[in-house]
Amino acid sequence: MTQGNAPDGAPASRWSDLDRPPLNVPALRRGLLVPGSLWTSFDVVASTGSTNSDLAARAAELPEGAVLVAEEQTAGRGRLDRSWIAPARSGIFLSVLLRPGAGVPVERWGWLPLLAGVAAATGLARAAGTDMSLKWPNDLLVTVRGEERKTGGILAERAGEDAVVLGMGINVSLRAGELPVPAAGSLALADAVSTDRDPLLRAVLRSLEHWYGEWRAAGGDPAASGLQAAYAAGCATLGRTVRAELPGGTSATGEAVAIDGDGRLVIALPDGTRTTVGAGDIVHLRPA
Ligand SMILES: Nc1ncnc2c1ncn2[C@@H]1O[C@H](COP(=O)(O)OP(=O)(O)OP(=O)(O)O)[C@@H](O)[C@H]1O
């Protein structure tokens, strides 16, 4: 830590609006809405309840590739009916509309949230210069003072028959005292080289376009597209002793050994059997 820094590692200067400038919408549009791009529209609203809800409500009238970003969410939603809480302009609150089409069987759409995790992790690692990893299924982790912390999350929701709204929340400049839960972190707290949201957002959307293109071109096949291997390479859950807290209130503890072809987590139990988890919360207990 350099002199003049606050104990939480953030700069000692007062954080004001100047530290959290608004997104530069014209520049982002110029960079993203180019011919041949997946992205067809790019809108930023000052404040809304949830970008996922807004995009889902308009899904029928929007083409694939619509992007909606909010500078602030007042009712941000997470997985498992949880909320996503972050101060205005402290992060990236983003939803995109995707229509994988007939070329990708619906049973493979379950890979989309994992794909989004890989895309966000690789894009952010490059643009922010922070080591990123994934906690199954798609929590984005950074290391803050030796501890794994959640700096981003993904919420994928079906919108009608043929569309999926992929939502991402990324904590960029949150300080220790602003974290909504102790297990949360931010890119700033992980010593990111840049917390400028414009290049971070561009990097995430470019990476998402890349991985979605590969996956769709392979008919959604996670192995042929390279997605399954990229996910496994970036997944901090594999090889760890974990507790899976399952819907319905039961739990299973064992070693996370694989991600199967459907994106589910395979856990080796102490009695030598294996169980496969498709939904639920994972707690990383200790190295295997
Ligand atoms: N900005 C954020 N960064 C990291 N994690 C967040 C953020 N906002 C919300 N969360 C996550 O969402 C959860 C908080 O959601 P919520 O307050 O709905 O529920 P909860 O405390 O987990 O409880 P319950 O089990 O009662 O639903 C936390 O577990 C946390 O992981």
Ligand SMILES: O=C(O)CCCC[C@@H]1SC[C@@H]2NC(=O)N[C@@H]21
């Ligand atoms: O970790 C999770 O549980 C998922 C969090 C997803 C949050 C994002 S923020 C943008 C989009 N709009 C929402 O209401 N949720 C997602």
